[in-house]
Amino acid sequence: MSTDPCDGCDTPVKIRGGIGDFWSFFGGSDDAEGMLLTFDSDGSEHLLCYDCIEKLPDEPTAADVSALE
Ligand SMILES: [Zn+2]
DSSP: OEEEEOTTTOOEEEEOSOGGGTTTSTTSOOSSEEEEEEOTTTOOEEEEEHHHHHHSOSSOOHHHHHHHO
């Protein structure tokens, strides 16, 4: 477990382990954790808190993340 600022709003975000099931716990937790999104299109990674993730469309792109900043 580590903490890094959210790419969207700079809120400190705790990162949970378990890369394989990021989306399986999406929506199933109400604590202040976030997720690291990786976009296959350009290989970029973005750490986001749940508040920002909820603002993204179902299939977010790097452009959608940039729009949060
Ligand atoms: Zn955020």
